[in-house]
Amino acid sequence: MLEQSDNQAPAGAQALFRGLAVIEAVAQGARSLADISAAIGCTRSTTHRLIAALVQAGYLRALGGNSGGYQLGPRLIELGYKARAQMPLAKLAHPHLERLSHATQDTVHLGVREAGDVLYIEKLPGSRGLEMRSRIGLRMPLAMTGIGKSLMLDLQEAEWLALYQQGRQQRAAQRETADVPSWEVFRDRMRDYASGGFSLDLEDNELGIRCVAAPIRDAGGQIVAALSVASAVPYMPEARLYELRPEVIACAAVISAELGWRP
Structure with a gap:
């Protein structure tokens, strides 16, 4: 699905589609870098860069502790309530x-x-x-x-x-x-x-x-x-x-x- 979207999208939109795919993967239960990378079909290095940007923007949250991993961030909660209100x-x-x-x-x-x-x-x-x-x-x-x-x-x-x-x-x-x-x-x-x-x-x-x-x-x-x-x-x-x-x-x-x- 991601590959199809990438092929159809303008070059400048590919990162956007991949970032959205990361969010969707985490929403579906992927937590680790390896799981997210496998879910979106990108290399670990590319996935890591996408995740870092999403964490910085508040769309993902990095989990501490030994397990590490990622979960949906506070920005999505805010947007979700706004979407429902609208x-x-x-x-x-x-x-x-x-x-x-x-x-x-x-x-x-x-x-x-x-x-x-x-x-x-x-x-x-x-x-x-x-x-x-x-x-x-x-x-x-x-x-x-x-x-x-x-x-x-x-x-x-x-x-x-x-x-x-x-x-x-x-x-x-x-x-x-x-x-x-x-x-x-x-x-x-x-x-x-x-x-x-x-x-x-x-x-x-x-x-x-x-x-x-x-x-x-x-x-x-x-x-x-x-x-x-x-x-x-x-x-x-x-x-x-x-x-x-x-x-x-x-x-x-x-x-x-x-x-x-x-x-």
Whole structure:
């Protein structure tokens, strides 16, 4: 990927692409000079020069101690918050999500699609003091999350299958403990969700956590985001998921209307 970008880019942009590749490699878990060099396909000397410049600019931080290595720097945190604040959807949706969170006392999420993943762009913790692994900036497989399934509602079944298989492979590679339903069960549930305009997460993403989600549409009727209400199983029996469904769908519809959508 980097080599392709280098070949297509003007000579002066090659260092920029390589620097961005370094940041992406560290974001994906590469820590040592050797790991980062291997991830971006550059020599150690070139990688070291890129890292030194990024550390100086605050985009990376050098770790002390015997292990050494690098992690994302404070400048990226600053830019991340600015990017989220400038995202019209997050700003527009926030007051509606806040009301939904107060009404349900549960955690409310907002997410968008990024390739085969859902990217969480907003999270409002509930008032029950529960902890769940979701966070702003986290990416999870579309087919394994409530929000992700809502983002998939308008897709063809062949696309459901491809995203289901992709999510299952990711789960296997990460040795996740949450149960993944069979394709037949997943497909039948998605058919029900598509006809009802909502989706559920029945501990598919995280053991002990359930959620109900609904899609958000733009003026053209396209699904551009989704929101969910999530809580631990003791507070979220299946009956309550269905009780909350109209409220969640209504909140998504209000946000959609602000984006110009009309049923």
